[in-house]
Amino acid sequence: MSRRLFAELLGTFWLVFGGCGSAVLAAGFPDLGIGFLGVALAFGLTVLTMVYAVGGISGGHFNPAVSVGLAVAGRLPAKDLVPYVIAQLVGAVIASALLFVVASGKVDFSLANGFAANGYGEHSPGGYSMGAGLVAEIVLTFMFVMIILGATASHAPAGFAGIAIGLALTLTNLVAIPVTNASINPARSTGPALFVGGWALQQLWLFWVAPIVGAALAGIAHKSLFGDD
Numbered sequence: 062m063s064r065r066l067f068a069e070l071l072g073t074f075w076l077v078f079g080g081c082g083s084a085v086l087a088a089g090f091p092d093l094g095i096g097f098l099g100v101a102l103a104f105g106l107t108v109l110t111m112v113y114a115v116g117g118i119s120g121g122h123f124n125p126a127v128s129v130g131l132a133v134a135g136r137l138p139a140k141d142l143v144p145y146v147i148a149q150l151v152g153a154v155i156a157s158a159l160l161f162v163v164a165s166g167k168v169d170f171s172l173a174n175g176f177a178a179n180g181y182g183e184h185s186p187g188g189y190s191m192g193a194g195l196v197a198e199i200v201l202t203f204m205f206v207m208i209i210l211g212a213t214a215s216h217a218p219a220g221f222a223g224i225a226i227g228l229a230l231t232l233t234n235l236v237a238i239p240v241t242n243a244s245i246n247p248a249r250s251t252g253p254a255l256f257v258g259g260w261a262l263q264q265l266w267l268f269w270v271a272p273i274v275g276a277a278l279a280g281i282a283h284k285s286l287f288g289d290d
Contacts, residue, residue: 070149072122072152073152074153074156077252098235100243104231105232122149129142130280133276133279150251153249172256178254179249179250179254179264185242189239193240199275201275202273207283210280212226
């Protein structure tokens with residue numbers, strides 16, 4: 062279990078440091094900024110690389126919602142759910158802390174710019190409402206977890222799960238970044254929110270509730286459609 066939890070911590074660390082780091086450090090860089098597409102791709106690449114690096118140890122969740130979905134689908138023992146979530150949160154917070162150290166080395170750095178925190182209303186990149194954010198996060202997390210469950214099933218082609226999962230996260234981010242800055246992952250949302258504080262912590266509930274609801278529905282749907290795997 063200690064190896065599995067460290068794998069989850071490390072994978073979530075890389076997801077937050079790489080994904081949020083691309084948003085904080087590179088997205089708006091003058092003339093050469095990577096933009097929404099680059100940030101979405103960065104998130105996908107973090108998951109793709111860590112699924113192959115440590116997925117064989119822990120299953121490669123790196124996301125409390127994914128762990129919930131897999132538990133509901135019968136792929137993760139219920140007793141392992143809380144330790145997995147704690148390890149993921151620790152990885153996300155460590156990544157956010159180190160990202161803060163790097164980002165604050167710039168003279169005009171300010172947490173007021175958001176620090177890649179998720180939000181709705183006036184804190185949505187596109188000004189989308191709470192309802193829009195709630196629906197987007199539920200639907201996109203549902204599809205993301207359905208893809209994970211399908212790509213890792215015994216009947217799926219062996220060795221390609223990481224590619225499907227990485228591309229799926231890229232796609233969900235392409236849709237969700239303008240709406241909520243793309244959570245799909247409560248740990249990814251919690252790390253930056255702890256540093257931004259204020260509005261980010263006040264709105265954090267949505268980025269726990271919506272992904273977990275979407276993931277749980279995916280677990281139920283997959284088990285209903287395909288049975289136990």
